[in-house]
Amino acid sequence: MRSKECVAMILAGGQGSRLGVLTNTLAKPAVPFGGKYRLIDFTLSNCHNSGFDTVGVLTQYQPLELHTYIGIGSPWDLDRNTGGVYILPPFVQARGGEWYKGTANAIYQNAAFIDQYSPEYVLMLSGDHIYKMDYSLMLKAHKATQADATIAVIEVPWKEASRFGIMNTDAEGRIREFDEKPKEPKNNLASMGVYIFTWKVLKAYLESDNKEAASDHDFGKNVIPAMLQAGEKMMAYSFDGYWKDVGTIESLWEANMDLLSDNPELDLYDSDWRIFSVNPTSPPHLVAPSGKVRRSLISVGCLIFGEVENSVLFAGVTIGPGAVVKDSVIMPEAHIGAGAYLEKAIVGPLAVIEEGCQIGCDRGSAGTNADIVVVGEQVTIPADTVVSSGAMVDRLNVSLHTAKGGRS
Amino acid sequence: MMKNVLGIINLHENEELLKEITRSRPVAAVPFGGRFRIIDFVLSNMVNSGIYNVGIVVKHQYRSLMDHLRSGKEWDLARKRDGLFLLPPPDHIHYSNSIYKGDLEHFHNHVDFLTRSSQDYVLITSSHIVYNANFNEAYQFHLAKQADITILYKDEQPSPGKFFSMATLLSVGEDGRVTDMGIKSGRTSSGKIGLEAFIMSKRLLLQIIEDCVARGEFDFTKEGLIKNIHRYKIYGFPFQGYVAKINSIQAYYRANMDLLNPEVWRELFSKSGPIYTKVKDEAPANYREHADVRNSLVANGCVIEGRVENSILFRGVRVHKGAQIRNSIVMQKREIGVNAVLDSIICDKDVKITDGKRLMGDKNYVMVIEKGMVV
Numbered sequence: 058m059r060s061k062e063c064v065a066m067i068l069a070g071g072q073g074s075r076l077g078v079l080t081n082t083l084a085k086p087a088v089p090f091g092g093k094y095r096l097i098d099f100t101l102s103n104c105h106n107s108g109f110d111t112v113g114v115l116t117q118y119q120p121l122e123l124h125t126y127i128g129i130g131s132p133w134d135l136d137r138n139t140g141g142v143y144i145l146p147p148f149v150q151a152r153g154g155e156w157y158k159g160t161a162n163a164i165y166q167n168a169a170f171i172d173q174y175s176p177e178y179v180l181m182l183s184g185d186h187i188y189k190m191d192y193s194l195m196l197k198a199h200k201a202t203q204a205d206a207t208i209a210v211i212e213v214p215w216k217e218a219s220r221f222g223i224m225n226t227d228a229e230g231r232i233r234e235f236d237e238k239p240k241e242p243k244n245n246l247a248s249m250g251v252y253i254f255t256w257k258v259l260k261a262y263l264e265s266d267n268k269e270a271a272s273d274h275d276f277g278k279n280v281i282p283a284m285l286q287a288g289e290k291m292m293a294y295s296f297d298g299y300w301k302d303v304g305t306i307e308s309l310w311e312a313n314m315d316l317l318s319d320n321p322e323l324d325l326y327d328s329d330w331r332i333f334s335v336n337p338t339s340p341p342h343l344v345a346p347s348g349k350v351r352r353s354l355i356s357v358g359c360l361i362f363g364e365v366e367n368s369v370l371f372a373g374v375t376i377g378p379g380a381v382v383k384d385s386v387i388m389p390e391a392h393i394g395a396g397a398y399l400e401k402a403i404v405g406p407l408a409v410i411e412e413g414c415q416i417g418c419d420r421g422s423a424g425t426n427a428d429i430v431v432v433g434e435q436v437t438i439p440a441d442t443v444v445s446s447g448a449m450v451d452r453l454n455v456s457l458h459t460a461k462g463g464r465s
Numbered sequence: 466m467m468k469n470v471l472g473i474i475n476l477h478e479n480e481e482l483l484k485e486i487t488r489s490r491p492v493a494a495v496p497f498g499g500r501f502r503i504i505d506f507v508l509s510n511m512v513n514s515g516i517y518n519v520g521i522v523v524k525h526q527y528r529s530l531m532d533h534l535r536s537g538k539e540w541d542l543a544r545k546r547d548g549l550f551l552l553p554p555p556d557h558i559h560y561s562n563s564i565y566k567g568d569l570e571h572f573h574n575h576v577d578f579l580t581r582s583s584q585d586y587v588l589i590t591s592s593h594i595v596y597n598a599n600f601n602e603a604y605q606f607h608l609a610k611q612a613d614i615t616i617l618y619k620d621e622q623p624s625p626g627k628f629f630s631m632a633t634l635l636s637v638g639e640d641g642r643v644t645d646m647g648i649k650s651g652r653t654s655s656g657k658i659g660l661e662a663f664i665m666s667k668r669l670l671l672q673i674i675e676d677c678v679a680r681g682e683f684d685f686t687k688e689g690l691i692k693n694i695h696r697y698k699i700y701g702f703p704f705q706g707y708v709a710k711i712n713s714i715q716a717y718y719r720a721n722m723d724l725l726n727p728e729v730w731r732e733l734f735s736k737s738g739p740i741y742t743k744v745k746d747e748a749p750a751n752y753r754e755h756a757d758v759r760n761s762l763v764a765n766g767c768v769i770e771g772r773v774e775n776s777i778l779f780r781g782v783r784v785h786k787g788a789q790i791r792n793s794i795v796m797q798k799r800e801i802g803v804n805a806v807l808d809s810i811i812c813d814k815d816v817k818i819t820d821g822k823r824l825m826g827d828k829n830y831v832m833v834i835e836k837g838m839v840v
Binding site: 091092093132316319325326331332333334336338339340341342343344345346348349350351352353354355356357360369370371 | 498499500501724725727730734739740741742744746747748749750751752753754756757758759760761762763764765766768777778779
């Protein structure tokens, strides 16, 4: 096998349990975002745009939709004669098999995949972050400093620093200390979950970590602290730009709304750094004479007879006449019936909001982001139903969260 | 299924009335409907009908067409056996109408492609007639009638403002036999209009090519078919549905505007299957704070800050603040400057309308801004 300088490994097995009904049947990296993407598109596109053509994707939780989506990788130009994209689910071995027990264990179990390419470096990525980053520059920095590990960091607001893994660095950018979710952060440089390791160094640590029965086999909790303690050269690489980990319903909603500002921090229209995705076969969207659209992202195949404001519409959404959609995210092929009113809602793929429904409109004036309504995939909300804000509706609990309201 | 049918798309088409928009490309490669090229429709129809071996007889200026089709992957035609084949003009012909004698000469040059293909039947079409059809019904009709040739046609009723230029008009008897056929010069508003889609056995096609070329005849429709109208058993198959014949600027404009009707939009883009095209990975269209868009077809990659009404915006059009676009077609990668006004204009690719410019055409005589211009 032809050798590669660097192999990228994307951790994509996460459940994203805080995304509730949106991840009932799919892994977090497959969650739709931004009117046409899935979260993993950003990482895969970054790989392609940075010139990394050998990518392993580690999957575990609900992988069907994610596997189907990635396929042979052609949308990201990752169907290659040597290299390309490989899906790496857990597997059974002669001595018995096991699940991936942690991020480090997942890489350990796939060391043979990496060794095929005899790489000098391994790039470790998460499949569920939204950002545009040139990994080749980071690799250049890793080589220039002759580090054993380089960890990408981003400045986060001080008040949020305790949610992240915080790097304490010296003047040269060498990491001296690593605090996982510190109560009193000494710094606001957070790890982005983007690491470059010199493979032979990392491999030794993975092997010894695997023997530790008490270890969680996690990069942040175990492997990185162990490397620091042993005095390996670990450098921080500062990244300046938009980066978001959408762990919760609120952050997913916010990240979508971030795209609607007049000068969004995350530029999706930059033809030099395109975000690639599987493109549905659909015509341009049609805004009918009765339709009205303001401050929104609208994808292909939508038919708009109603009013859309400050919202993100994925492919193939129909908005019936007289319907009003505000501050919402409507996922592929969902249907919003005539006269329905939606505010601050995330509507899952193929969901149907029948006519006259009122979704999320009894919101108090407080207006916190915890009051987002989520309607799960393929859920049908019957006509003239009222769904109060903050409800999370899936196919099993439709009746619990909905009340019949008279049409006013 | 139509796996025993070879598709041939014949790009020897009359482009005279399309003027500026076919100056640098064949009609097959003319952008249409916000994200497509004209050829996408007939090619997708073939694929959706189960035809998986397609030859395209390319006449001239085919770089843009090759760039669009590439391996045929988007139409699922990048195959190990069969798939998509471009049949270019032979080397010794530096193309110009006067040297090239006609489409039959071109067919004759590619007889090997025909004989080598494993299919027993052929479906020959042009590219410039836009519709969404499954050809299988016509194929079954052809087999059931034991016809020599089956011609698809649309029985067009007069409709205000709609006309066809240089249409092939058919006379069809009650039994479905075509009794007469002719290409009408000028405009036609109704009648049995041929869709330039012919089903026949490959054996018969090869015979027509041989017979005509041997006699110094080179026009497939006029000399191959019309002259032999009584010699062969020719049937007409009526197509029910929306049809646009894109062979003039007016027809091009009208067909694009027809897409603003949700029923035409649904039918043309999905009735018998989706229309495939080359993907560009553009982000969804972005409507900004002051965007005001009504009755318009908007493709991905557009960023809109101005007013758009009764218009078609192709991929990647940028409409700046205060700009107004009415009754217009704006092709891909265009910039419409601050406070610029366009009314009844067709803007070709890569053009820039600078700030404050006002360009007015008329609905009955739209103005075309040629590719690459800065106004």
